[in-house]
Amino acid sequence: MVNETFVASDPKSAYEQAVEKYGESVELISAKQIKYEDGKLRSEVCIAVPKDLFMEKSFGKISTGDHASEKDEEETLLAELGELKKQLSLMKEDMLDPEDESVVQKVKKLFMKKGIAKVWLDDILASLMGSTILGDATLLVSYLLEEIDESLKVHEETLDEPKIMMLVGPTGVGKTTTIAKLAARYAYLMDKPYKVALLNLDSYKVGAFEQLAHYADIMQLEHITVESVEGFAAGLEALRDYDVILVDTAGMSPYDTKKLIKTVEFVQTDIPRKLEVSLVFSATVKYEDMDDIYNNFSFLDIDSVMISKFDETKHFGTLLNFMLLYKLPMSYFSTGQEVPDDLMVASKEYLLEQFIGDLDEA
Template structure:
C-alpha cells in the first residue's frame, strides 16, 4: 500500500491535487493544517491518501504555489509527494500486538504473576492447549525464563528444543527389559470399566509371544466373569494366538490357575473393571491378591488419555489401595491433549510402561518413550510411528 502526501492552501485544494494525480480510487487517510498564514503567506494543508495498487506508478511533481509564496525564495520550492510503504511495518506491528496479547498471563491465583516473554508465547499456548497442570506450567516457564541463555531465546528451534529437554526430564518412563530364559513375570492390569485392559493384554501377549523373537511362553488369566462377553473376547484372542487362558471366578482358585501356567515366562491377569468410586469392587481385587501374596505381582493401572486431569487423580486415588506399580495409558488416538498425562505421571511418580493408540491387535501399542509423548504434545495429536 502506497501512502502519498499532497499540499494545498486549503483542504479542498490539497484534495484536488491528490485526485488529479491519483484518481478517485485514492483513500483519504488524514487532513491536517501544517502551517499558518504569516508574513504575507497563506495557510498550508496536508492531505495524506493511500493507494491499494502498489504497482501503479505515481509521478508527483506538481508545484503548489501562490503569488505571495513566489516572492519568498525559501518557500518557492516544489512540494513533492512523499511515498511511504507502510505495509510491512504495519504487519509487524499487528503481529507484535497479537504476541503481547497472547503473552498475558491469566492466573487463577495472585501467586502466578509471571509475564511470558514473546519468545515463549507459542510454547505457553501449547501448554494451555494440552491442558497441562497450571502450577507445573508456571514452574517450568519461570525456570526456563531464568535458565535459558539470552543468545538462544531469539532462536525458535532452540527454545523448542529446550522445552522438549525439560519435558523429557519430568516424564517417568519404565524401560522395557525382556526376561531372561528362565525368568517369570506376573502382571495384573487394573482400572475402570472400558479403559481397554483386555485389548491391552491381548497386545502385550502377542508382543511377547511373537514379536520379540524370544519365543516366550505367555499365559492369560481373567478374573472378569461379570462383564458380558469378557471371557469370549479373551477366548477369541487366545485361540488366534494359541495361548492358554485360565478363567478364575473365586479368589481361592487363582493359586491353582497360576500353577497350571507355571511354565509361562509371562502371565497377564485381566481384572473386572468398575467405577473408580465403587470401592467395594476394587477391594475384591485385593482378595485375589491376598491368596497369592507370596508371589511378586506387578500391578499396572490402565488409564484412558481422553479424560481430564481431575478424573485421572480420582481413578489413581481409589485404585492406589492396590499398591499400583506402573501406569499404562490407552486411547491416545482419541484426544488432542497430552499435558494431563505428563503432569499426572510426574505428580504420582509412577513410571509409564506402554501407550495404546488404537484397537488393532497387536500393532497399536507403543513401548513407553518420552520422545513419543512429547511429539504428541508438540503436535496436539497422536503421532503414529
C-alpha cells in the first residue's frame, strides 16, 4: 500500500479529491487540520491505496519488463526478511534454558488464551533472559501482572475549567446511556453541582434525539440537537455559560468512512474552549475487531477511552490487551444499565481484579 495526502479547505473536500482520483475503495488513514505559513487553516486527509493503482493513476501504465524486474527484486527482499525474522524467532527460543522452557511456555500460553497478545508477551519475556524468574511460574505470573499494571494508563477526572466532552465509537456500545450517567454525575453527584448541557449530533439513529431528550427532562438539563458544522458552532456558542457540554455522536461502523469524515469536521470546528474526545467501546470487544476500531477512530485525536458493558462479560483479557497495545488512557467504566449508579472512574486495580479472577479460574 502507498499513502497519499490530499489538501482542501475542509476534510470532506479533501476526501472527495481522493475518491475522484482512486474511487470509493480508498482506505482512510488520518484527517487533520493544519495552519499553513500563510496563516490559513487547511485540512489534510491521508489515504492508502494499492501500489499498482497508485503507480497507474500517478504515472500511467508502466512497461511490463521493468515492472516485472522490480517486482521480482521486491519479492526476493521480502522472502529474505521473512527468513531473517524466522531465524531471530528461533534464536529467542534457543536462549531459554531447556528446564525453563516448560514454565515460560505454560505461563505464556495461559496469558495468550486469556486474550493477551503474543507480541506483547514476547517483548516482556525477552527482557527476562537469564533471570531466575523464568523458572518459577508464580513469580513469572506476578511479574507479568506488575508489567500490565505499569503499562495501563488512567485519564484523571478534572473539572477545573469549562470543557466539551464528545463521545465517539461503534454502533451499539452505549454512548447515549454513558452520556446520561456522566451528566448525572457532574450535575448532582460531585463535590459541587456543575452546570451541564447535552448536545446531540446523532441525526442518523432513529430515536436518538428522543432518548437524550428524555434523560435531559428527567435531570432538568438543557438539551439541543444539531445536524451541521455551522449548527454545532452555533450550539456551542449558545451554551457558552455551561461548565460541561456533553456531545453525543452517531454510532458508526469503523468502515463507514463518510460518517467518520463528518465527525472529523465536527471535531475540528474552531471553538473557544477545550474539546475532549472519548472513544467508547465495549468490554466485550472481539480480538479481531481491535485493530479496525483503533485505526479508524484514532485519527479523531482520542483523549481517553470509556469502556461500557462490564456487566456483559467475565473475560477481560482482550479488553486489557487493547489497552496494552494502543496505550490509550482509560477514563470511565460503565458497569451496568442503571443511570446514574452504574458508572465509575476508571481504575487499573478494578480492571486487573477482573482479569486475575479470570486467570484464577484457568
